[in-house]
Amino acid sequence: MYDAAVVGAGFGGLAAAADLTSKGYNVVVFEASNELGGSAGQFERNGYRFQSGATVGMGFEPGGVLDSLFGRLGIEKPSMKSLDIIMDVHLPDRTIHYYRDRNEWYKEMARVFEGPGTAFENFYDEVFKVGRLVDQLTDKLPVFPPRTWGDYAHLLPLVNESSLRLLPYMTQTVEDRLKKHGLDQHRMFRTFLNGELMDSVQTSVENCPAFLGFAALQTFHKGAFAVHGGLAEAAGKLAAYIREHDGDVLMRHPVHSIEKGDAGFTLHSKRNSTFEARQVILNNSVHNLHDTLTEELSSQSYIRPQKETAKKAWGAFIIHGGVDADVFLDTDVLYHQFIDPDHPDDLHNGGQFLLSLSDLEDTRMAPEGKRSFTLSTHTDISPWWKAGHYEDEKRWMKEKLLRTVDHYFEGFTDQLDLVLPGTPVTFQKWLRRRDGKVGGYAPTGKYSWLTSYSVRTGIPDLYQCGDTVFPGAGTLGVTLSGLMAAKQAAKGLK
Incomplete structure (x- = not known):
């Protein structure tokens, strides 16, 4: 019998398994596919390597979540490139260079946004202040939102003068804070923030709890990296650590059901x-929870199927492709965001989307003289499952995204070498995400965090982690939730 079984080899599951392995526990990881990393995994076609979803490396800066984890485990981080410009944000009348360095970003805001005095700096001063407070709390890996009296008891030592300063930001939205700074009517700044929040928190300023939005915005400035070979290289190192320390990582081993004995x-x-384990951590998303557990076990969870299905979640439309490197010779920036300012609330279906380019120095990602790229935008899920419209919708979306990139980088469509579009149907097929839902749940207001799912399932000794669990999406968020789940599982193993 294993001490712990982890279902899913995404970053959350691998972080949890590696952490438990480092404490001397016997751990097994089950992965349904043949690739590590989950939504941050990879695949290869025609000499190109593509990242399935997430592409920007976060948390690798000194003292960052993944840097600290790799340091504790004694693992060397993969080769990567630190990004001085996180991304270029393209609008029809201007391009915003989104600098990592705080001072450079303040100068850039003064260049691109016309507004009242120091309002933009004051707003971002608040972003960094609140972000630090959130980091101080999440570094302690609490169960949040608390589900048991024990969870509340463990939060009490964290209640101090610093944490109490967070309270106003837990009862307001980002839009409320924009009003405080006189920026809620600044259309261009609001459009920019909507794009960044949609990318990181899956929602817009009016629906985003302030403390979550600020924590996400400040994360961009802590460190952003292009991991050579793709983020799956980091996942591979975690899996290798588990195996080298007598744990098992079983590929092509889907878990069809779990029962309690x-x-x-x-x-x-x-x-x-069949496999036996004392503790279980699910890293296959809350969407799939009730498909994985037996009916008897499922009934013990506080997560009810009807309420889970009703929670807002996005799908993704994605294009993996290859292109001649000459198209991007005029820019050193690897990540580009395109936002339509005429429709600032239309943050999906191509109204806002990201382009990720492989680094020219990274020869594993593309043939010589070529670059691999990924285009991705949020999309409503339901239309993709309607018979008769699928191919037309896929063709329309593909052409819209490619045409937009060609507008900013002339010759892009003429020099395409490979184009592989994917939809929510694709994500369900290859990543086993139910209905193709990815990226976690979208906040719907200032108190929506209260209905977030914690690492607890309500079933003793069975925990969960990943983008559908607090603190949410992105490799940084899912790694934190994995460590939170591992902390709770370790208590049951002592």
Whole structure:
């Protein structure tokens, strides 16, 4: 019998498994596919390597979440390039260079945004202040939102003068804070923030709790990296650590069902194989929770299927492709965001989307003289499952995104070498995300964080992590939730 079983080899699951392994526990990780990293995994086609979803490396800066984890484990970080400009944000009348350095960003805001005095600086001063306070709390890996009296008890030591300063930001939205600074009617700044929040928190200023939005915005400025070979290189190092320390990472081993017995849990995998574990951590998204558990076990969870299905979640339309390197010779920036300012609230279906380019120095990502790229935009899920419209919708979206990039980088469409579009249907097929939902849940107001799911499932000794669990999406967020789940599982193993 294993001490712990982890279902899903995304960053959350691998972080949890590696952390438990480092404490001497016997751990097994089950991965349904043949690739590590989950939504930050990779695949190869025609000499190109593509990242499935997430592409920007976060948390690798000194003292960052992944830097600290790799340091504790004694693992060397993969080769990567630090980004002075996180991304270029393209609008029809201007390009915003989104600098990592705080002072450079303040200068850039003064250049591109016309507004009242120091309002933009004051707003970002608040972003950094609140972001630091959130970091101080999440570094302690609390169960949040608290589900048990024990969770509340563990939060009490964290209640001090600093944490109490967070309270106003837990009862307001980002838009409320914009009003405080006289910036709520500044259309261009609001459009910019909507783009960044949609990318990181899956929502817009009017729906985003202030403390979550500020924590996300400040994360961009702590450190952003292009990981050579793709983020899956980091996932591979975590998996190698687990194996080298007598743990198991089983690829192509989907877990079909989990049941509870007297001694622990029984996990059913392929060809009727079964595995026993004392503790279980699910990294296969809350969307899939009730598909994974037996009916008896599922009924014990506080997460109800009807309420889970009703929570707002996005799908993604994505294009993986290859292009001649000459198209981007005039820019050193690897990440580009395109926003339509005439429709600032239309943040999906191509109204806002990202272009990620492979680094020219990274020869594993593309043939010589070529670059691999990824285009991705949020999309409503339901239209993609309507029979008769699928191919037309996919063609229309593909042409819209490619045409927009060609407007800013002339010759892009003429020098395409490979184009592979993907939809929510694709994400369900290859990543087993139910209905193709990715990126976690979209906040819907200032108190929406209260309905977030914590690492607890409500079932003793069975935990969860990943983008559908607080603190949410991105490799940084899912890694934190994995460490939170591992902390709770370790308590049950002592």
